[in-house]
Amino acid sequence: MRKITKIGIAGTGLIGKGLAYEIEKQTEMELAKVLTRRDLSTMEGYPFPNVLTNDVKELTESCDLIVECSGDVIYGTEVIDKAINASLPVITMNAELQVTTGSYFARRGFITEAEGDQPGCLAALHENVVQMGFKPLVYGNIKGFLKLDPNPEDMVYWSKRNGVRLDMTTSFTDGTKVQIEQALVANGLGAGIAEDGLLAPASDDLNETGAELAEEAKRLNHAICEFVLAPKAPPGVFITAEHDPRQKDTLRYYKMGEGPYYTLLQNYHLCHLEIVKTIKRVINGGGVLLNNGESPKFSVAAIAKNGLQPGEKIDKGIGSFQVRGEAVDMTSNNNHVPIGLLVDAVIKQSVEAGKVVTFEDVELPDSLALRAWQETMQEKTVVTK
Template identity: 80%
Template sequence: MNNITRVGIVGTGLIGKGIALEVEKQSELKLSTVLTRRDISTMNEYPFREALTNSVDELIGNCELVVECSGDVIYGTEVIDQAIKASLPVVTMNAELQVTTGSYFAKRGFITEAEGDQPGCLASLHENVLEMGFKPLVYGNIKGFLKLDPVLEDMEYFSKRNGVRLDMTTSFTDGTKVQVEQVLVANGLGAGIAVEGLLAPSSDDLNETGAELAEEANRLGYPISEFVLAPKAPPGVFITAEHDSRQKDALRYFKMGDGPYYTILQNFHLCHLEVVKTIKRVINGGGVLLNNGEDPTLSVAAITKRTLQPGEKVDKGIGSFQVRGEAVRLATNKNHVPIGLLVNAVMKRQVEEGEIVTFDDVELPESLALTAWLETTNKAPVNI
C-alpha cells in the first residue's frame, strides 16, 4: 500500500461518522469515500459531504481499505462481496454480519472485526494475555441491563435519549447484541459456550464470577465465551485465565489474587474511537484481529418473543419486537434461521412463543447473505 492509505467507509450513522472523524486526523490515512443509502442532498450536516457517494463502484474504485459499519447484514454483505472481489481488505464493526456471512468472506479474502466493540476488544486483550503467559478460560463481556422482551415505549425513549436507532437500542436491551458478540468471539478465538443462550450470571464481584466460570470451562474441557450481568461494573471486557503455578507468588504480589484463576479487566470499550488502531494494524501487516472463522461451530438463532402467525411479516429480526437472538450450537440446530437473515421475511406457519424459527417456518427473499449462509453450513439449497 502507499504511504498514505485511502480509506472508504460504509455507513453514515453514529459509528460511521465517528470513524470518519478519526480517520481524517491521521497523517498516514485519507478519507476517500463514504458510502450511504441516504439522499446526499439532505446531508448538509455531515462533516465530509464531498466524500459521500451512493455508488458502491465509486467506493471500491477510490480506496485501498474498506471499513463496513452499516449495521445491515443483507446490504453489508453485498458491499463486502464487491470489496473482496476487488482484493481490498475489509475491516468491520458489524458483529451481526460477521456471525451471519463473515465465514463466507473469510474463505475468500481479508476480513477482520475492529477493536471498539466488545468482540474486537476481547480479541486484542486475548493477544495481550497470551503474550504474558496466561491461558484464557473465559472470554467475558460485561452487560449492565437485560430485558428479554422490552416494550416499544421504553425503547423509543432510550433511542431518542441516546441518539441510537430504535432497532439497535432494542437489540442491546433484549440481549441479541451480546449473544451475537459472544458467538463471534467463540467462533473467532476457538472457544465454545457452556449452554445455549449462555449462562449470563449476575455478578457483584468479577473476580469471583470469573473464577466460577473458569471452573465451568475446566469442567467442560474448553474455554468459554460468556457475559455477566454486572450493573456496578465498568462497560468493558475481561478474560479469566490460568497461569504457570511457578508465577503464583509474583501474581499475588502484583495484586492479582491467590489464583489459580486470574481475571484481567479492560474497563472500557470506546467503539469508533478505537477502529483506527485496527486500520493501522491491517495496513502495517498485522493480520486478522478477529473474524468468524472459516468453520464456525456456533450461530445466533431467532427466538420468538410471542406467537408468530402464518402470513406475518418480519421486517428485520434484529432489534424487533417479534424475535430476539440466542447463541446456539450449529451441530444440534442445523435448520435454524440465523436472526441476521430475518429481513423482509414472511411466516409460513405458526411458531409459538419461545421457539426457534426454522427454515421450514418462514419464507426468505433471495439474497447473497442467504447463499453465503447455506454455503457456510453446507446446506442444500432451500425453497426460498
C-alpha cells in the same frame, strides 16, 4: 515518503461518522470515499460532503481498504462482496454481519472485525494476555441491563434519549447483541459456549464470577464465551485465565489474587475511536484480529418472543419486538434461521413463544446473505463428514 492509505467507509451513522473524524486527523491515511444509502441532497450536515457517494463501485475503485459499519447484514454483505471481489481488505464493526456471512468472506479474502466493540476488544485483550503467559478460560462481556421482551414505549424513550436507532436499542436490551458478540468471539478465537443461550450469571464481583465461570470451563474442557449481568461494573470486557503455578507468588504480589484463576479487565470499549488501531494494524501487515472463521461452530438463532402466526411479516429480526437472538451450537441446531437473515421475512407456520425459528417456519427473500449462509452450512457439512 510514507505511503498514504486511502480509506473508504460504508456507513454514515454514529460509528461511520465518528470514524471519519478520526481518519481525517491521521497523517498516513486519507478519507477517500464514504458510501451511504441516504439521498446526498439531505446530507448537508455531514462533515465531509465531498467524499460521499451512493455508488459501491466508486467506493471500491477509490480506496485501498474498506471499513464496513452500516449495521445492516443484508446490505453490508453486498458491499463487502464488491470489496472482496476488488481484492480490498475489509474491516468491519458489524458483529451481526460477521456471525451471519463473515465465514463466507473469510474463505474468499481478508476480513477482520475491528477493535472497539466488545468482540474486537476481547480479541485484542486475548493477544495481550496470551503474550504474558496466561491461558484464557473465560472470554467475558459485561452487560448492565437485560430484559428479554422489552416494551416498545421504553425502547422509543431510550432510543431518543441516547440518540441510537430503535432497533439497535432493542437488540442491546433484549440480549441479542451480546449473544451475537459472544458467538463471534467463540468462532473467532476457537472457544465454545457452556450452553445454548449462554449462562449469563449476575455478578457483584467480577473476580468471583470469573472464577466460577472458569470452573465451568475446566469442567467442559474448553474455554467459554459468556456475559455477566453486572450493573455496577464498567462497560468493558474481561478474560479469566490460568497461569503457570510457579508465578503464583508474583501474581499475588502484583495484586492479581490468590489464583488459580486471574481476571484481567479492560474497563472500556470506545467503538469508532478504536477502529483506527485496527486500520493501522492491517496497513502494517498485522493480519486478522478477529473474524468468524472459515468453518464456524456457533450461530445466533431467532427465538420467538411471543407466538408468531402464519402471514406475519418480520421487517428486521435484530432489534424487533417479535424475535430475539440466542447463541447456539450449529450442529444441534442445523435448521435454525440466523436472526441476521430475518429481513422482509414472512412466517409460514405458527411458532410458539420461546421456540427457535426454523427454515420451515419462514419464507425469506433471495439475497446474497442467504446464499452465503447456505454455502457456509454446506461447507460445514462437508468438513464434518
